[in-house]
Amino acid sequence: MSVWDPPHLQVGSRIVRPYTMTGGRTEVGERAIALEALVVATAEGVRNRHRYRWESAEIITLSRKETAVIELAALLDVPIGVVKVLTGDLLDQGAVSITDPPATDTEGEGYTDLLNKVLDGIKSL
Amino acid sequence: MESSRSEGNSEGNRLTPVKIVVAGGFGVGKTTFVGAISEIEPLRSEAIITEASEGIDELDLGTSKTMTTVAMDFGRISLKHDLVLYLFGTPGQDRFHFMWNELARGAIGAVVLVDTRRIEACFAAIDFFEKRGTPFVVAVNTFHGRRLHGEQEVRGALQIAASVPILYCDARVRVDVQRVLVAVVEHALDRATSGAGVS
Numbered sequence: 336m337s338v339w340d341p342p343h344l345q346v347g348s349r350i351v352r353p354y355t356m357t358g359g360r361t362e363v364g365e366r367a368i369a370l371e372a373l374v375v376a377t378a379e380g381v382r383n384r385h386r387y388r389w390e391s392a393e394i395i396t397l398s399r400k401e402t403a404v405i406e407l408a409a410l411l412d413v414p415i416g417v418v419k420v421l422t423g424d425l426l427d428q429g430a431v432s433i434t435d436p437p438a439t440d441t442e443g444e445g446y447t448d449l450l451n452k453v454l455d456g457i458k459s460l
Numbered sequence: 461m462e463s464s465r466s467e468g469n470s471e472g473n474r475l476t477p478v479k480i481v482v483a484g485g486f487g488v489g490k491t492t493f494v495g496a497i498s499e500i501e502p503l504r505s506e507a508i509i510t511e512a513s514e515g516i517d518e519l520d521l522g523t524s525k526t527m528t529t530v531a532m533d534f535g536r537i538s539l540k541h542d543l544v545l546y547l548f549g550t551p552g553q554d555r556f557h558f559m560w561n562e563l564a565r566g567a568i569g570a571v572v573l574v575d576t577r578r579i580e581a582c583f584a585a586i587d588f589f590e591k592r593g594t595p596f597v598v599a600v601n602t603f604h605g606r607r608l609h610g611e612q613e614v615r616g617a618l619q620i621a622a623s624v625p626i627l628y629c630d631a632r633v634r635v636d637v638q639r640v641l642v643a644v645v646e647h648a649l650d651r652a653t654s655g656a657g658v659s
Contacts, residue, residue: 369566371477371546401475405534409503432464436477436566447652453478454645456539460638
């Protein structure tokens with residue numbers, strides 16, 4: 336509650352330089368987040384949404400429904416790298432959870448099952 | 461705090477995201493292909509990249525790097541209640557090929573879209589997926605239904621293995637795109653069950 340919220344700077348129309356939103360950070364370290372990883376807000380994130388600034392609050396709003404990292408970037412009109420950094424922070428703070436794509440492990444029987452499900456799904460579109 | 465992260469559909473009713481990459485030369489119809497089957501209008505995301513400048517900058521500020529944005533178009537298809545398929549169009553320009561690694565990582569397969577009038581535009585994509593071991597099919601975009609070149613001719617020009625499927629499609633037509641995607645997944649299944657690795 337004590338976070339000072341500076342005046343909003345029209346981020347949507349790109350008046351702010353993109354990486355100022357992340358405090359200049361461009362990497363998420365070892366935590367690689369896939370473009371198609373699905374982000375979903377936790378109850379805690381939704382409850383505390385007002386504590387977050389700018390894009391982070393928007394990410395929480397958009398991810399009430401599971402939404403991929405790349406979709407968040409497109410919908411917010413900010414670069415993918417920025418969304419990755421902000422989403423990584425939200426993950427650490429328990430405000431969102433992330434579903435990574437399954438490993439493409441050809442050894443595993445589970446992978447064959449997954450491919451069969453995808454195949455059925457595409458055929459029945 | 462313990463951060464919550466899961467792989468695939470291991471908890472509750474969470475969706476599992478999967479992806480197929482659509483590659484090919486600039487202007488070959490990748491976004492059209494994605495748009496023909498996506499449940500959303502294809503969206504565009506941008507990544508900011510740093511690249512060595514070509515030495516043409518008028519203002520030399522003591523740095524040899526420049527920031528460039530690279531755009532990727534993508535679409536989404538809900539498959540069943542717990543699966544969602546993302547289709548990613550690769551950036552067309554050659555200088556963005558390094559982005560393909562991130563796109564290909566975790567992909568179940570790829571489509572190399574080909575315009576036989578400019579067949580060389582797809583060579584880089586084929587090289588990339590062959591080297592990486594990503595299962596791919598070749599889809600010849602027929603643009604208005606004209607098959608300018610036969611399958612053997614295309615196969616010969618591309619020098620691809622006999623096991624790589626070649627299909628004809630009109631990238632604007634949903635059922636054609638659906639057929640290509642089915643071929644990608646079937647090819648990936650063949651590869652998975654025959655024990656060939658995907659990295």
